Amino acid sequence: MMKFNLMLMMMIMITFYNCQNFLLFNIMMIIVMLFLFIINFNSMLFESNIIYEMFNSNLSNYLMLLSLWILLIMLLTLNKTTIELKMCILTMLFLLLMLMNAFSVNNLFYFFIFFEGSLIPTLYLILGWGLYYERIQASLYMILYTMLGSIPLLIMISKVLMDYSTSNLMILKMMNMNYSNMHYFMFILAFLMKLPMFTMHLWLPKAHVEAPVFGSMILAAIMLKLGSYGLYQINLMMMNLTLNNSMFLISLSMIGGIYLSMKCLMQIDSKILIAYSSVVHMSMLLSSMMTLNNLGMLGAMMMMIAHGLSSSGMFLLINIIYERSKSRSLLINNGLINLIPSFMLMNFLICSSNMATPPTLNLFSEILMMSSLLNFNLILFSIIMLLSLLSSFYSLYLYSFLSHGQLKFNMKFSFNINSKEYLIMMLHWIPLNLLMFNF
Template sequence: MMMGLFFYILFLTPICFFCCPLLIQYSFYMIFIIVLFKNYDFFFCGLSYFFGLDCFSYWLIILTFYVTCLMYLCCMSYSLSLMFSYLLFVNYSLCFLLYLVFCSLNYLMMYMFFEFSLVPLFIIIVGWGYQPDRLSSGLYLFFYTLFASLPLFIFLVYLYLFFGSLFFDYFFGLSSSFVVHFITVFAFMVKLPLFMFHFWLPKAHVYSPIFGSMILAGILLKIGGYGVIRFMFMYEYIFYNYSYIWYSLSLFGSLLVSLICLIQGDMKCLIAYSSVAHMGLSLMGLLSMSKVGLVGSYFMIIGHGLCSSGLFCLSNICYERFLSRSFFLNKGLIGFMPSVSFFWFFFCCFNMSCPPSLNFFSEIYILISMLMFWWSSCFYFFLISFLSAFFSFYLFCFSNHGIFHNSYSFSFVTLREYLLMFSHFVPIIYIIMVIDYIF
């Protein structure tokens, strides 16, 4: 099954150079439907040559193909570019590498594809990003991740030499060393990103093109949570002993980043910092070492991947009209584009975890797991949740209300952009309807 999909995606490569994004998009939709109707169990299935599928990777693979389809929908605005075929190929390569990350059954292969995925993203930011500062933002992204993950590579080589295997279900003995715990977790904390290791994220988002921000917020940040889940099963005892360190840091970081969101003057910066706050909550659910926390974190990963990507698309719609993402210039959008204000309202509500969104259920699960881990953390959670609602409300009101320079109302949005926003909107609610089927 998985090797068949591997060759299916691999042989789609020549289509990229025919400059036909619709054909590639339909092909990825076909893969999306094939994987969606694939039966999976709580153990690995679809096994073939180091590739497989389980309940942790299943929905992330679906999310990868779905966000990639939406990326190609965004790429159509670049169709007049001379480098359009290379743009399609780079996006295709990034999706292919992300598929391999989530399908790998081996720690070393997962690490290898996880590092390779940085190369297409670096090319996207440097090649199609905004302003000359995109060069420094690309280097921030590249070297932050490279520096953090090099000790992990050395540790994996050591494990292979000592145990002779790096498969997920292998027993690597018991250890109580904090150094081992730090090495296995640090690379994914930077990728998540955890507070204090997040400085590359706002720069990468602000200077990357819209499809780069979509794949970065929708999928690449989720590799951090996925990696923590995988390595948690390698040494559970170490996580049980030392998880309070990362738990305290993410608790304090989510609170502080929520305050930082309130002083932002750029739409993309605020959405990027909100990703740090939400990923901190997701990490707290994982570190509680409970099934409730794991399910809640997984829901937040999926819900945030769609919601954050949709918010970046909305900010790009405003940027293409105003040539600015500043709150001081983007005023009165409810009179300029009233139909888009509907999506602004709902995505800001989903970002603050209002029902009936998937984010709402994820925060309830995470709150329960936090109470099980440390009862007093509920006060911090309520404060983080309140500030999250505060900056989401701030984002909606500052951009949609106020005085616009035109005195009449009209809709200046293309059908492609409506389809893009609707495609982000529907799954966040639909997954709630089939939640009993999922778990």
């Protein structure tokens, strides 16, 4: 991990001093880091005690790899006309530094520092490169929700340090931590808000709508996974308390997922629709994780990777259309298959991935999560069936509105999709289909 931190610091310094072609240099360095990470993926897990302490699970490895991949795509979306290009890249690199360390540390207190530290560059991305004046309100919502959950978490970390004299995650997982249900909810509140769970999700649509495209990509692909990763670690530390409260959280998440799926079908703003669909996917992820079943944990891990790629790709697709039509409304952006049929093929591929069609990773992850939930309680069968049906409905709703219908007369010659945008879309879709064979 040290070499990745050193490479990131070098990239930050070169960008800060405004060296020539610093954007291209950063893209090349991220590619090098990806190759190094993939080459050392299996060997670095138990290479030494230090490496074992840092890379404590396959989940953290996959999330670090996803962070590098998404940042590479975010850098590719930039160009020389981007406002304050240098500051934008510096913010992204600082965010990557926080995320890589958050996913790698094996200390609960250090994880809290990096967990909260990632909020600062995300806030700066929304405030600095957001689209409208409402971005200030969206940033305030995000800050208030995150800080409200972080205060109880900090109190509980202090309590753990006083009671057990350690904050090492490996040691804490081996202990039978005897706390009350109130203490458990104080521990997980920050992660449920970051996830976000239904009833704590109100900040997410606002943040997505006001964020720039690279802000929406990092929010959907990585920041939500930071909450699920933290919840995963806490659940393994307090397994008895997790099982005691699992039915309440599963019921609330699944019913909330059904409600938000129907809410997606009422939206005409495509970006809000995708934001709500993220909460629906996270409700299924949270439910399967609360079962503490091996299938549920594996399915949740796959869903983190699959949702990170598919949701980021959908936000990018909507932004490409928005740059041409200057509108996110589904009532205006319809009939585009008559104008850009090849790009609407990408729309079909990404939307089908979002609704878990074969051979994407989303399908395999949902099968495992459904199996885990049915093994936990057969009463959930009807809820799972309804949630899966509605999840496919809003993906078809988005695709059909964008592709079919009557083409607006004032949009006939305003679209020309360049090869770079096709490449970025394929960088989302190809891993979704190849990673399934790896798992």
